[in-house]
Amino acid sequence: MLTKHQIEDYNKNGFIVIEELLSKNEIRQTRHIIDQLIEKSKEIKESDNIFDLEDDHSKSNPRLTRVKQPHLINNHFFNLIKNSQITKALKDLLGNNILLKSSKLNTKFEKGGSAVEWHQDWAFYPHTNDDVLAVGVMLDDVNLSNGPLMVIPGSHKGPVLSHNNSNGVFCGAIDPEDKDFNLNDAIPLTGKVGSISIHHARLLHGSATNKSSSRRMMLFYELSAADSWPLVGAPSYMKFTSPNDLWKQMKSQLISGEISTCPRMENIPVRIPLPPPSDYGSIFKTQKTGNSKSAFM
């Protein structure tokens, strides 16, 4: 499915964008379900297990930062990745055995949708090997003004930067002054609705507030090779107390092939995302309650 050039690009730079991969029908169905979820969010006043709210959310003007784990809310979101061209592309990058770890819908509404401070996903969920990545499905046109995902090419081969604040607490974001971070190297990942981005879990990335008048909704899936096991952290999917529940959940999230119970270990840099901030409910809460420094002031 991917060309040799795309695979080389991913390995070298840590990301690729595939233009208009999803069909208009897939996008239409997805948006329809999301509209229903947004409607439902009108009933709540505080963030909960499903919705993460912007500060100005109200019944008359619902404003979310995120819908958490949409694939656990509606099967459509699981089928969208499993039965689409996306899985074909993933097999070229991760091999045949692929496990979905979690999903999230970042809504980034017009006129103020929240920034995501610079971070490496790896800092949140280190694994035994780094065949771990995130797919971003563009559910709106993404342009330079509506807060595109930005990445630092090649940073997936560098160090794992500290994501702890000056008090030592995990805040889910790097210090923009870190000597290993240079904002001038950042490039935006733009594309038409239906395009996807794929970024490596160790790649430095972030995105600014959406100050424009057009929404930037993106659906993210976090996946790994099925022999890549989480170490610690990963609060969004290792939340099971019983091995039976864990096994059931993993099997239901298998995108392709088989789960391996013999983790493949690699000698790669890892940091443990502890001690936790007061609210670990989403990256937005982690960065806020962890008092992360903003690169987007």
Ligand SMILES: O=C(O)CCC(=O)C(=O)O
């Ligand atoms: O929505 C974005 O632009 C960034 C997404 C991201 O990095 C995250 O949610 O962890």
